[in-house]
Amino acid sequence: MKQRRSQRFVWDIDWNLLRTFMVIVQEKGITSAGEKLRLKQPTISNALRRLEGHFDCRLIERRPGIFEVTPAGQRLYAECVALFDSVSGLHTLVHDQPDEVTGRIDMAFASHVVCPLLDDILAEFHRDHPRVTFATSVLSSQEVITSVARKDAAIGVCLLHERNPKLEFQPLYRESFGYFCGRQHRLFGKKGLNVEDLRSEAYVSFKTDQMADALWPIAMLRQQEKFTGPILGTSSHLEEVKRLIIAGFGFGPLPIHVVEDDVRKGFLWRLPPYEEPPEIDVYLTFDPQARRTRAEALLLDRLLTQIDETPLSERTYPSDAV
Structure with a gap:
């Protein structure tokens, strides 16, 4: 009997329901899953209800302000990821x-x-x-x-x-970071500068420029050198940090080898310290x-x-x- 139910389930299940459930868990919500799949919220909600009906159990606890995947839902999600990982390779497997x-x-x-x-x-x-x-x-x-x-x-x-x-x-790979400013900055083009000249200057950096995050060596240097200027810009993308530095919002850290061309073209100016730069x-x-x-x-x-x-x-x- 149990085997017949299992076989019937395989034929009856709409496989799109599994894909929808996987995206709901990944996006942590019905609304965001709908945006990802370009489907309306009622369609996503109905798909989840149908899937829970197939399994006759709650997969996600959802109440105002609460979204929690149940233990059963977590097990199903892990299998869905493995399933779609296998399916994604079928086309290549057939045609290779x-x-x-x-x-x-x-x-x-x-x-x-x-x-x-x-x-x-x-x-x-x-x-x-x-x-x-x-x-x-x-x-x-x-x-x-x-x-x-x-x-x-x-x-x-x-x-x-x-x-x-x-x-x-x-x-x-490993990259070394240096401090740079743009043409609009008062220190641009000046030689013979010391770290002390930067201490009260406005600062631009990455969101991960924190002691407990990925760019902690830069954060440590900033702390050691007592840079106390206001932070006027942050981003998680290097190009946007560079954009703000070039625009004159303040000085900030950039990978030295990445911006060599910007320095040659006169868009950026290297600032101290020049020895033993932080490495990431x-x-x-x-x-x-x-x-x-x-x-x-x-x-x-x-x-x-x-x-x-x-x-x-x-x-x-x-x-x-x-």
Whole structure:
């Protein structure tokens, strides 16, 4: 009897209900799930009710101000993620030829990742497998981690504060940060400056420039040097921090190798301290348990091999920082 019910369930279930439930949990709400799926809220609510009817149990506790996934819902969500991970690889599995690698690789990057090693690996991979396509997204580092955990992206590149225990993190490269100001700033173009000259100046930085966050070495330097000027701008994206610095909102930290061209063009001016700049590691992250397409597995293996074979000193930018 139990086996017959199980078989009937497989034939009766609308698989779209499972996809909708997975998105509801990921988006932490009915309304946001509707926006993600481009469906109206009543449609999402009805899908959840139907799914709970199929299982004859509550999957999500939802009352005004409360949204909690039940233990049964958590178990179902984990299976939904694994299920859709498998389904996503079916097209490639069917169409792949033994001697030709095809398919699409989704990657998520923190803003303005500049890593010559990574660029060389991708160029070489494209030469070897020209039919593989790539889709990349630029997110905050925390969103990159979430994207990889959800299997929206196969591989991520990001800063790291708190490890997701389900993911693996490998240091991809190390970058040195310096302080910079824009042409509008009163210190632009001045030589012979000391750190003391910055202490009361307005400041622009990243949202993670905190002692308990990913850019803690920068926060520590700011604390040690007693920078007490007002913070006039923050962002989680490097380009926006740079935009505010160039616009004259204040001085702030930027990766030295990333803004070398801006310095040469006269948009930015390097400020002290010049010796022993703060260093930040940027990580490659992936789910070691995820089912990967052939293309994803080949790229990840190539990345990990190059990381293992290349000393960190050769993956530190700028190269004269070591």
